[in-house]
Amino acid sequence: MPILMLVGLVGCSGKGTPQPVFPDPPGETAMYDTSVLHDEQKWTVNNAHDPGIIKTEDGYYVFSTDVKVGGEPKPGVMVRKSADLIHWQWVGYALPGIPEEAGAWSSAVNLWAPDVVKHGDEYRLYYSASTFGSRQSMIAMATSPSIEGPWTDQGAVLKTRSEDALNAIDPNIVTDTEGRMWMVYGSFFGGIHIIELDPATGKPREEGFGTRIAARDPVTEDGAVEGPYIIYNEKFKKYYLFVSYDSLFEDYNVRVARSDSITGPYVDYNGREMTDTEFQPQYEIGNKVLGGYKFGEDEGWVAPGHNSVLKDGDDYYIVHHARGEVDKHWSYLHIRKILWTEDGWPVVSPERYAGEKEQDIPEAMVAGEWQRIEIDPLVDGMIESDPLILHSDGKLEGRRGKGAWTFDGRRTLNLTWEEVPEGEGRKASVQLLPSWDWEKGVQTLVFTGLDERGISIWGKREAPGES
Incomplete structure (x- = not known):
């Protein structure tokens, strides 16, 4: 055929x-394959959630939230690797469990939404510890000289309490054009914030929570904004903020806006700022570049989101999870090429990457x-x-x-x-x-x-x- x-x-x-x-045929991925439920070595693109990607000399690595279909997940941050962004191999867990400080502060039973960067000769793994619906959360960091570990926990980067207006989850580390290091983070509790880090420590330079750069109101699942990720495009001299909107299981979708400054304001195609909670309807703010879809009679994909972005040479890729239409409990790793319009907006391929x-x-x-x-x-x-x-x-x-x-x-x-x-x-x-x-x-x-x-x-x- x-x-x-x-x-x-x-x-x-x-x-x-x-x-x-x-592209050549990439091979098939069996959907909803119950034979792999308890065999982690066969979790290639299955059980991938909130993926954060990094390219190293040893290939591409994805770190992701601890999830499992058909049972309780093992905590520790899942790790996969690939030589081509198409075929993925299970590596294991970055950590042996939930570090003591993170567990004591958050009561977390699994670790969420990791991001990995390299600074000098050191890899830094940022992870979130929280429980669903709680603002008693912590972003923490572990370090290693090797992308496959072992990792040494370095404790808290940022904490929020249940009474705080915002939530310390979903970190992404980005370095601006001046060489300053930042962490963008947050969720629908208080929106998305950005704070400057000390490159030497990988932790905030000052007290506080930083600057808010995106928000929605009211605070409900249908009004969610989370999973921030920032990239810079040298050609267009712009920073791009990607976030995920709406309900994780039902109508998750990815939005993007851009700015001349890493701290904003981030503005969409129609000139609306991502911090504008007065504009109605709020779901019109941000360019929607990815959402649930279905081609013809073939099975569709539900609630794609919580992305990272890989710049690989001149190519850009969006990395995210998505749920199969038949059973939304199964989350799969998706990678797609990003193309750019003449006036500097990212658009996403309708098909997963296969080497095109x-x-x-x-x-x-x-x-x-x-x-x-x-x-x-x-x-x-x-x-x-x-x-x-x-x-x-x-x-x-x-x-x-x-x-x-x-x-x-x-x-x-x-x-x-x-x-x-x-x-x-x-x-x-x-x-x-x-x-x-x-x-x-x-x-x-x-x-x-x-x-x-x-x-x-x-x-x-x-x-x-x-x-």
Whole structure:
């Protein structure tokens, strides 16, 4: 079937542009495989939650929250590694359990949301100790000369009490363009804060909680903002703040905003600040780049979120967990390429990473039948795709009516609808990417981009004869 798909796509590619290189089959991942429940060595991408990624000389490593389907998780921060970001191998636990200080302060039964950085010759593992719904929390640090340990606990980095307005969980360590080190952290209790660290110790320079850079109100699961992660893009000279919104099990989704300064203000595509709790509805703040989705009749993914971001050379990847549509108790590790719009906004691939590379696409490959997803911030939960036909004469048609498409001859596709209600999005600019269709198990072409409202638009080309 992969061969048929490749022939169907490239056989009509025409002349001029070289044939694109599609990813090789990455292998299958069995979903909801109860045979691995108690065999950690087979937990490749299963039982991955709140993943934090780091690249080392020995490969890529993901550290994640202690979770387990079908039983109580062992505490200690789960560790996995990969040579290619596609195939993952279980390593073990960073710590032998919950360190004494963290347990005494928080009563934690597992450790959450780790982040790992390297400073000089030392690796630093930041982790969260808390219990669900509590603000009696602690961010702590362990150090090691080796990414696989052993790790030595260095105690508390930041503590919050039950009576505090904010919550010391979900740390991410970032160094700004001036070489200053910061920790961004927090949750829907009090929002997201950033505080400067002393590089020598990896702990805050001053007392206090730092500066608030994102918040939502009211404080409910449906009003959650958590899992912050900051990156800097040298090309656009901007800091980008990624956060997760809403309920962990139901409608988790990833938002992004950007700033000229690491301490904010962070502003979305429409100029709304991430600290604006007065604007209504609040779910319209932040560019929604990833949410629950379903292509056609294939099984979808629910509540993707709590991401980290990897910059690997010139490539960027978003690393997150997601839950299968059939059974939301199972969380899986997902990695996707991030592409960038001309005006400097990150957009996410509709398909998980399988080795795809950004490259020029022959125009003759574009026409055909597609499935399109509009990642609407107004829609909670899983969004289903709708058909889109791109005709070879430059016209298009789909659920929203008729229109036209144009192609720049490289990888940018522009879609224009003729008649749509005001405010629903008439134009979109998207980028094409040769990918692996994990739902069908074939090679395919996808697109990702934004419409003029800043709403993410995804597409996946159907195999010839599939519709």
